[in-house]
């Protein structure tokens with residue numbers, strides 16, 4: 751059973767993305783939490799909360815980061831650094847308002863602030879689950895709309911990056927067929 755706090759965070763994520771006109775992205779977040787649990791059945795609340803909220807910055811994206819995404823590219827630290835940091839701050843604010851324990855708030859912050867690049871074992875777990883959920887849910891969008899927007903090469907870069915960053919063998923195994931199929935469909 752998910753905790754009450756987890757449910758509050760999930761609702762916050764749903765509301766935020768719905769208000770931002772990005773409700774179609776919600777599935778990816780819920781499935782990231784699902785994959786954290788698959789990869790580590792005894793995952794604690796902080797891991798599940800971080801998984802569902804990892805991309806919360808996207809619901810509150812500022813113009814400067816929107817521009818950076820185009821100039822630096824989505825696989826560049828100049829872009830994903832602030833993406834991680836701002837997301838960590840937004841979820842910290844929300845958790846504090848809910849009266850969450852400081853220890854949990856700190857742990858969620860630590861996890862969200864490295865969800866793209868990973869680091870320690872727990873940060874890697876959220877990153878890996880994000881990648882699995884990405885290949886499960888987002889590839890179609892990348893192979894259609896995104897190609898028109900940014901071109902084939904950048905889509906290939908994103909797919910490679912999302913796959914190659916995976917740390918655990920299990921997550922790689924789950925993801926590999928989706929990754930290979932996507933690359934084939936891309937024409938490589």
Ligand SMILES: [Fe+2]
Pocket residue numbers: 778804805880884
């Ligand atoms: Fe994500």
